[in-house]
Amino acid sequence: MNKHFEDYLNYVSGLKNYSGNTVTAYKNNLILFENWLLESELDVLNLTTGQIRIFVADLADKNFAPPSINQILSCIRGFFTFACRFRLCTDNPASSVHNIKVPNKLPNFMFHEDAMEFCQLPQKTDVLWEARDVAIFTALYSSGCRVSELATLAIEDFSNDYSYAVVFGKGKKERKVFFADFAKKHLKKYFLERNALLSKMQEKELKDKNGKKFNAAFVNQKGDPLTARGIQYIVDRYAKQPNGFKKISPHAFRHSFASTLLSRGTDIRVVQELLGHESISTTQRYTHISAEQLRNLYHQAHPHGGK
Numbered sequence: 001m002n003k004h005f006e007d008y009l010n011y012v013s014g015l016k017n018y019s020g021n022t023v024t025a026y027k028n029n030l031i032l033f034e035n036w037l038l039e040s041e042l043d044v045l046n047l048t049t050g051q052i053r054i055f056v057a058d059l060a061d062k063n064f065a066p067p068s069i070n071q072i073l074s075c076i077r078g079f080f081t082f083a084c085r086f087r088l089c090t091d092n093p094a095s096s097v098h099n100i101k102v103p104n105k106l107p108n109f110m111f112h113e114d115a116m117e118f119c120q121l122p123q124k125t126d127v128l129w130e131a132r133d134v135a136i137f138t139a140l141y142s143s144g145c146r147v148s149e150l151a152t153l154a155i156e157d158f159s160n161d162y163s164y165a166v167v168f169g170k171g172k173k174e175r176k177v178f179f180a181d182f183a184k185k186h187l188k189k190y191f192l193e194r195n196a197l198l199s200k201m202q203e204k205e206l207k208d209k210n211g212k213k214f215n216a217a218f219v220n221q222k223g224d225p226l227t228a229r230g231i232q233y234i235v236d237r238y239a240k241q242p243n244g245f246k247k248i249s250p251h252a253f254r255h256s257f258a259s260t261l262l263s264r265g266t267d268i269r270v271v272q273e274l275l276g277h278e279s280i281s282t283t284q285r286y287t288h289i290s291a292e293q294l295r296n297l298y299h300q301a302h303p304h305g306g307k
Contacts, residue, residue: 001029001030001031001034002090004044004083005034006269008026008082008083009023009027011082012026012078015127016171019148019170019171019172021228025071027076028074028075030075030079035054035087036058037279046089048093048095049093049094052076056073060100066099066100066101067102070100070101070102070117072220073094073099076094077092077094077095079093080093080094102118107259108248108249109252109255109256109259110252111254111258114245114256115141115253115256116141118238118248119141121133121137121238122134122135122137122238125238126222131186131190131193132193132194132218133234133238134229135183135187135189135190135218136143136218137235137253138183139183140253140254141256141257142178142180142183142257143177143179143185143251144177144252144253144254144257144274144275145165145177145249146169146254146276147231147250147251148159148178148228149167150167150231150253151169151218151225151226151227151230152167153165153167153218154215154216155191155217161184162179162183162184162188163178163184164178164179165177165179167276169276170276170278175273175276178274194219195220197223198223201223206234227248232249232250234247235248235249235250254275255286257274257275258271258286259275262286262287268280268283269282271283
């Protein structure tokens with residue numbers, strides 16, 4: 001890889017403290033950009049705005065989705081900001097390249113009753129580990145935390161009564177997430193089973209993907225830490241069952257958490273803090289969900305609603 005790209009990745013990883021997932025995404029974006037530069041026989045430090053627009057057009061021709069193109073553009077802008085700061089170049093040719101317009105699509109979510117029904121699916125299904133799966137679903141919905149945050153929770157991150165946990169969000173920022181009584185009950189049941197499983201494996205040493213010791217809260221049947229991808233697989237397995245939840249992803253629990261709070265009158269800045277959003281504009285997306293909920297309830301309840 002281009003040395004300047006490697007230096008930038010080290011910069012965002014070390015000094016900017018970006019998460020491992022973000023750094024990996026940036027690396028993939030820069031590899032894609034570097035391949036295009038090589039094919040076009042262009043020097044990254046001597047690019048023009050027009051040439052970057054050609055790169056964007058090339059991505060669109062290859063059927064990259066607008067959000068993906070915008071993420072790649074954001075990475076490239078960040079690289080040139082870095083390059084200008086450290087005097088590798090004098091101008092940022094990507095700064096005036098505008099994002100691709102993305103259709104304003106509402107986040108996928110569940111109404112409260114549906115979310116609770118999904119949380120209880122493992123109790124109605126022949127599954128390998130009912131207590132764990134219910135604990136995962138209720139924890140996601142009750143706390144609104146990201147799947148990546150849940151997957152990196154260690155036992156010691158939980159309070160003694162399981163009423164809250166400390167997570168590290170984007171940019172490795174620390175915050176508390178809270179668990180309602182129904183989630184606490186299922187977390188306690190799961191942790192009893194988890195501890196019993198691991199006690200049978202006395203020589204088992206839990207490690208994260210980097211080989212460091214990690215007392216993972218959520219594990220698989222072999223006692224190994226569950227990854228975010230593993231949790232995604234578990235949710236997908238239930239969503240594919242004939243129960244009307246086919247479009248549900250782990251992130252839908254987070255959307256449902258936000259929309260439930262907003263629809264019940266919670267201040268938007270409180271929801272922003274609970275979700276760990278830097279910008280309130282990100283949280284404001286969920287106000288549209290609440291408006292959609294109100295419309296649906298109107299059509300269900302009003303005598304003229306269906307006409």
